[in-house]
Amino acid sequence: MISTLLRIQWTRLRRDRVAQTLTFVVPIIFFSIFALIFGTTGNGKTPSVRLAVVDEDQSAVSKRVLAALGREDGLKIIREAMPRSSAPNTPRVPIDRERATAMVQDGDVAVALIVPKEWGKHFPDFGQEGPEMELLADTSNPVAPQMTFGLLQKVAMSGSPDLMMEKGLKQMESAGSGFELSTKQREQMTTMLQQLRSSAEAADQEAAAETNAAVAGVAAAPGGGAINVKKVDVLGAKKTNPAIAFYAAGIAVMFLLFTCTATGGSLLEEAEDGTLERLLSTRLGMTGLLMTKWLYIALVGVVQITVMFVWGAVVFGLELWSHLPGFIIMTAVTAAAAGGFGMCLATLCRSRGQLNAVSNIVILTMSALGGSMVPRAFMPEGLQKAGLFTFNGWALDGFLKVFWRERPLWELWPQVSVLAGLTVLFLWLARRMARRWETV
Amino acid sequence: MLVAVIWSVVRHFRAVTVVLTIRNAIKSFGANQALTGASFELRERELLALLGPNGAGKTTLIRAIAGRVRLDSGEIEIFGEKVDATGRRRLLAVVPQELALYGLLTARENLAGFGRLNGVPADQIRDKVAWALDWTGLADRADEPIRSFSGGMKRRLNLACSVLHDPKILLLDEPTVGVDPQSREKIYDMLEKLRAGGMSLVVTTHHLEEAEARCERIVIIDHGSVVASGTLRELLEKTVGHLRAVTLTLDRPMPKGPVGCESADHGRVWHTKISDVAAELPGLIQSVRAAGCRVENIEVRSPNLQAAFIALTGKELRE
Numbered sequence: 001m002i003s004t005l006l007r008i009q010w011t012r013l014r015r016d017r018v019a020q021t022l023t024f025v026v027p028i029i030f031f032s033i034f035a036l037i038f039g040t041t042g043n044g045k046t047p048s049v050r051l052a053v054v055d056e057d058q059s060a061v062s063k064r065v066l067a068a069l070g071r072e073d074g075l076k077i078i079r080e081a082m083p084r085s086s087a088p089n090t091p092r093v094p095i096d097r098e099r100a101t102a103m104v105q106d107g108d109v110a111v112a113l114i115v116p117k118e119w120g121k122h123f124p125d126f127g128q129e130g131p132e133m134e135l136l137a138d139t140s141n142p143v144a145p146q147m148t149f150g151l152l153q154k155v156a157m158s159g160s161p162d163l164m165m166e167k168g169l170k171q172m173e174s175a176g177s178g179f180e181l182s183t184k185q186r187e188q189m190t191t192m193l194q195q196l197r198s199s200a201e202a203a204d205q206e207a208a209a210e211t212n213a214a215v216a217g218v219a220a221a222p223g224g225g226a227i228n229v230k231k232v233d234v235l236g237a238k239k240t241n242p243a244i245a246f247y248a249a250g251i252a253v254m255f256l257l258f259t260c261t262a263t264g265g266s267l268l269e270e271a272e273d274g275t276l277e278r279l280l281s282t283r284l285g286m287t288g289l290l291m292t293k294w295l296y297i298a299l300v301g302v303v304q305i306t307v308m309f310v311w312g313a314v315v316f317g318l319e320l321w322s323h324l325p326g327f328i329i330m331t332a333v334t335a336a337a338a339g340g341f342g343m344c345l346a347t348l349c350r351s352r353g354q355l356n357a358v359s360n361i362v363i364l365t366m367s368a369l370g371g372s373m374v375p376r377a378f379m380p381e382g383l384q385k386a387g388l389f390t391f392n393g394w395a396l397d398g399f400l401k402v403f404w405r406e407r408p409l410w411e412l413w414p415q416v417s418v419l420a421g422l423t424v425l426f427l428w429l430a431r432r433m434a435r436r437w438e439t440v
Numbered sequence: 441m442l443v444a445v446i447w448s449v450v451r452h453f454r455a456v457t458v459v460l461t462i463r464n465a466i467k468s469f470g471a472n473q474a475l476t477g478a479s480f481e482l483r484e485r486e487l488l489a490l491l492g493p494n495g496a497g498k499t500t501l502i503r504a505i506a507g508r509v510r511l512d513s514g515e516i517e518i519f520g521e522k523v524d525a526t527g528r529r530r531l532l533a534v535v536p537q538e539l540a541l542y543g544l545l546t547a548r549e550n551l552a553g554f555g556r557l558n559g560v561p562a563d564q565i566r567d568k569v570a571w572a573l574d575w576t577g578l579a580d581r582a583d584e585p586i587r588s589f590s591g592g593m594k595r596r597l598n599l600a601c602s603v604l605h606d607p608k609i610l611l612l613d614e615p616t617v618g619v620d621p622q623s624r625e626k627i628y629d630m631l632e633k634l635r636a637g638g639m640s641l642v643v644t645t646h647h648l649e650e651a652e653a654r655c656e657r658i659v660i661i662d663h664g665s666v667v668a669s670g671t672l673r674e675l676l677e678k679t680v681g682h683l684r685a686v687t688l689t690l691d692r693p694m695p696k697g698p699v700g701c702e703s704a705d706h707g708r709v710w711h712t713k714i715s716d717v718a719a720e721l722p723g724l725i726q727s728v729r730a731a732g733c734r735v736e737n738i739e740v741r742s743p744n745l746q747a748a749f750i751a752l753t754g755k756e757l758r759e
Contacts, residue, residue, distance in 0.1 A: 274538025278601070281506055281534050282557040439510045440469070 018357045026361055033368045036383055048076040048381065049144045052100045052112035052136075055079075059120025065227075066115065068155035074147060076381075078109060104136045104234045105405055110144035110377055112136040113152075123227070124156060132230040139233050140246055140404060141377045149229055156227045235404060245319075246375060248312040249399035252305045253392050254363065254372040256338045259304055261359040263297045264342030267434075268352050276437060286438050290347075290430055294339045301335030319403065326402030326409055333419040334395045340426030341391060347433035366390040394418045457483050458520070459640045460505070460532075460609055465514035467500055467664075474500040475511070476664035482609065482640050487631060489651035490644045492661040493753050498644045499537070501661065502611050505642075506534040518609065533558070533607035537614045539594045540601075543587035547578050547597055550586060555604035572600040575630060592623025599630065603639075610634065612643045616650065628654050652745040662753045672745060679751040680743045683713035686721065689737040690728060698727040 013019055053069075055062050070077045080092040084102050095103070100112035114134040122130025133152070137145040267290075270276035279289055309327065312318035320327060345362065349355040367373055369383060370392025376384045387393035398415030401407045460482035467475040475497045482488050492498045503509040505516055507529050518528040541550050551569045560568055573579040576596040586594060599615060612631075616624040628650065631641055645651055651658055652672055659669040668675055676682060693707035701712040701724075714720040717740055728735055 274536050274540035275542065277508065277536050277538070278534075278540040278554065279557065280508065282554070283530075283559055284557055439508055 018353045021357050022360070026357075026364075029361060030364060030368070033365060036380075049074060049111060049147055050078060050109040050381075051075045051144075051148055052078045052081070052095050052103050052109045054095050054097055054100050054112065054114045056097070056117050057115045057119045061120030061123045062115045065123070065152075065155055068158075069113075069151060072151050072155070074151060078103075081108070101136055101234050104138050106407075107138070107377070107400075107405065110138065110141050111148050113148065130228075132228040135229050135231045136234045137231055138235040138377075140235065140375065140400075143378065145231055149231075152227050152229060244312055244316045245400065245403035248309055248316075248318055249396050249403065250367075250372040250375075250392075252308045253334060253338075253370075253395045253399070254367040255308075256301050256304055256335065257341060257363045257366070257391065258359070260297050260301055260335075260338040260342030261345050261355065261363065262342075263300055264293070264339075264344075264346035265352055265355045267293060267343070267346045268349065268355060271437060272352070280437065286434050287431060290343060290427070290434060294343050294427060294430075297342050298335045298339035301338050302331055305331045305335060323402050323406070326412065327399075329409065329412060329416060330395070330398040330402055333416050333423070334398070337391060337395070337419040337423045337426065340423040340430065343430040344426040344433070347430045366392050369393070371396045391419075391422065394422075459484050459518065460642070461515070461517040461520075462501065462505065463515040463517070465501060465504060465516070466512045467504060467509060467514075468512060473664055475504070475514075477514070478661055478665050480659045480666050480669055482642055483657075484640055485635055485638060486657060487635050487641045487643065487655045489655035489658045490642055490661065491646075491648065491651055491658060491749060492644075496662045496753075497664040498661055499613055500664075502534065502613050502642070502644060505611055506532065508534075530559070531607055532609035532611060533602040533605070535599050535602045535610065535612040535615055537617065539598050541586055541594060541598055544585055546583045547573065547576075547586055547589075548582045550597060550601055551604060554601040558602075558605040560605050568604045572604060575633065576600045577626065590623075592619040592626070595619050595623060595627060596630065599627065603634065608639060610639055610641045612641065614644055614646070616645060616647060624650065648745045648749055658745065660749060660752050667752050668748075672748075675745070675748045675752075676743045679748040682743060683715050684717055684743070685741040686712050686714055686724065687737075687739040687741075688712075688724065688728065688735055689739075691734040691736050694728065694731050694733045696731070698724055 081095050082090045103109045104112050116131040135145050309320050313320035369387045370390035372392045376387045394415050458481050463479050465475045465478045516523045551572050573582050660667050688710045697710045701710040
């Protein structure tokens with residue numbers, strides 16, 4: 001009896017392609033996506049952090065430290081950029097403090113490092129007498145500044161051992177402890193410092209890989225080290241609950257897509273129940289029917305996002321009221337595009353079961369790549385760019401411009417344009433595919 | 441001159457009485473020929489049965505009339521004008537075979553919704569819905585979600601949702617499928633009221649006794665074309681004829697039966713056909729008695745639509 005039931009179940013699974021897809025294909029797709037995001041194609045390396053560097057000191061020491069920093073695999077050093085809001089193909093110029101701040105605010109780089117004047121004179125600054133380096137950070141990405149800080153301490157140690165030793169001896173001699181090197185000892189010490197200086201670069205590269213693993217621990221250590229760094233939050237410092245804006249936008253967009261697809265599925269339900277046939281026999285027509293359903297889905301989407309953000313404002317302190325105009329614009333275009341997406345997917349599928357399978361795959365994939373689950377800043381650069389091919393990527397960028405980067409409304413034009421264009425495209429595709437329900 | 445006048449009068453008469461004309465309708469779905477030249481007419485205030493085996497083309501024909509299927513060739517005219525050239529389809533309505541209703545809405549909400557979609561003016565909706573609830577016998581359940589309704593109640597509501605805008609022609613695709621005899625009676629009573637009000641109706645059904653009892657004319661379609669049409673009497677004349685089938689069961693076998701009779705059960709049962717029961721049956725009984733046998737049972741069967749239908753479409757299974 002058990003074997004008969006097992007055989008029946010197995011036969012049903014063999015003949016149900018949707019169930020097969022959900023059982024075997026979907027898990028593999030998601031495993032692959034998350035492996036790509038977190039595993040960086042399986043080579044175990046941490047994704048590179050884009051670091052803007054401004055060397056106001058221009059001393060030999062600062063150049064040496066920054067050069068050593070540039071050899072780190074975990075960092076991608078950017079020294080030049082086009083002026084803000086410039087036309088394409090504008091020549092790149094060295095980044096200054098103001099441009100570096102703007103780059104962090106715009107999300108062009110994860111973090112920026114400012115080496116102030118006179119910094120080199122005091123290195124290594126165990127006594128904390130000289131000016132501090134400044135690390136301009138976006139608090140939405142807590143990993144990048146920590147990682148940069150750790151690597152700075154590392155290159156200070158491994159990249160400049162001669163300077164460290166020299167400074168240490170000077171401090172001991174000047175401390176009045178009676179300690180003083182003989183002439184011969186001083187000559188030997190000078191030779192050793194020269195050897196250390198010449199071998200520093202080579203040793204630095206070899207040690208880099210090993211040190212990468214330990215960076216997190218070093219970076220997490222509170223203060224101290226050979227380099228004094230002051231972290232400056234250029235975004236999110238004034239926010240009462242900075243992470244909420246990210247999660248509200250990410251979750252809202254993902255669930256909006258699920259809601260819109262499920263609501264769009266009512267079209268298939270109507271086809272299966274026979275009400276579609278009756279509706280098409282009325283004066284409404286297919287175009288009228290699709291537009292009405294799209295409008296309804298978009299309105300449901302607007303209400304859903306609004307409820308979610310109001311909840312975020314009331315319970316978690318999300319700053320909704322001060323960003324209301326941007327919120328309204330982004331909510332309207334996002335809901336409109338999501339409605340179009342739902343209609344498009346519903347007309348593409350032949351049954352509710354097929355729609356469920358396809359929507360699960362498409363929405364979860366787009367949400368993973370587009371940053372609804374993991375902020376895109378944490379992903380490898382290639383996946384960050386791939387995220388721009390997703391609906392979520394554009395919608396999230398828009399919401400984050402409003403709530404996080406607090407950009408003026410006109411700067412939302414790329415996101416609004418893309419989402420509006422997607423709305424038109426989705427609806428056009430839906431209309432084309434809905435022909436199968438019309439006169440045959 | 442006289443001929444021309446008479447012809448003009450005849451044409452005028454035809455234009456008034458024939459509300460729907462289907463002429464040589466042809467439609468294929470890939471290799472499957474659904475309609476192969478179907479033609480028939482619907483007359484004013486007529487209840488017409490469109491019958492046929494499964495897959496004969498009934499639903500395709502109904503959908504073509506409703507504009508949901510585009511014919512490969514052929515013509516459909518409503519009140520003498522081609523439907524494609526005018527907004528004439530507004531004059532007809534379809535009651536689909538499926539229960540095309542919203543289960544979470546009440547009967548009143550379903551009626552009001554479909555009424556508006558069919559163009560009933562806003563100021564008339566309330567009255568129309570009230571009329572429909574009374575007509576369907578659902579007034580006392582008007583404000584309940586219809587998912588709790590019985591099959592018969594849903595069928596009646598399904599019908600009502602199609603007629604709120606007062607169409608002149610109503611196409612019903614199996615309106616009584618899956619309902620009990622009482623509900624079937626109620627549905628045909630409802631249709632009769634529509635017909636009395638001036639509507640012309642086409643009904644497809646597999647319940648031949650309904651078509652026989654309720655419909656004025658019958659069209660039988662098979663393999664995509666009309667194989668017979670007319671009143672029941674006309675169909676019977678064309679197929680099985682008007683003769684009654686008589687079966688005599690005797691108390692014992694009779695070696696030789698009356699003239700024209702065929703024996704069964706070793707001479708104990710005899711079959712024959714007669715045209716006049718009153719005149720011919722006594723003679724049959726007399727000849728049995730004369731042979732020394734006694735009649736235990738007599739069965740006289742009138743020719744019916746079932747017999748005509750089988751004669752026209754055969755006994756072969758279609759699916």
